[in-house]
Amino acid sequence: MKACAERLVFEEAERRIEELENNQLKAESFSTDEIFYFISLEDVQIVSCTCPGYTGSSLICKHMFLAHRVTNYVISQPQAVIPTHGSREPDQEQTLEEQRAEKRRLVEKIQDGIQSLITVEYWRQAENVEGLDSIS
Numbered sequence: 401m402k403a404c405a406e407r408l409v410f411e412e413a414e415r416r417i418e419e420l421e422n423n424q425l426k427a428e429s430f431s432t433d434e435i436f437y438f439i440s441l442e443d444v445q446i447v448s449c450t451c452p453g454y455t456g457s458s459l460i461c462k463h464m465f466l467a468h469r470v471t472n473y474v475i476s477q478p479q480a481v482i483p484t485h486g487s488r489e490p491d492q493e494q495t496l497e498e499q500r501a502e503k504r505r506l507v508e509k510i511q512d513g514i515q516s517l518i519t520v521e522y523w524r525q526a527e528n529v530e531g532l533d534s535i536s
């Protein structure tokens with residue numbers, strides 16, 4: 401039963417990613433029908449996405465994670481930008497420990513994002529209007 405549900409989720413995920421000829425993947429938007437984002441590939445690496453989530457922060461977005469999940473490509477983000485907090489003084493140096501704590505929080509956030517993608521409930525949300533509105 402569980403394996404069956406996972407299989408269904410995988411097929412749904414696969415349907416949202418389409419491989420194009422010019423080293424790009426096309427990803428269906430999670431929030432709006434008829435909107436597509438383009439994921440760029442370099443060799444076998446997923447390097448960027450045209451969605452606002454990625455272009456705004458340079459953090460790996462859900463489309464890139466999804467593409468990673470349904471293809472054999474790896475995600476390459478050597479220069480990922482970690483957004484700063486508005487309240488911090490511009491010239492204030494972050495200690496190594498603070499940097500690690502921040503990275504840890506981001507990793508956890510990304511893990512949560514992946515988790516929500518691989519649960520059936522996530523896809524079920526899209527079946528009614530209220531659920532659809534709650535997907536960002």
Ligand SMILES: [Zn+2]
Pocket residue numbers: 437449450451452453454461462463464
């Ligand atoms: Zn994206």
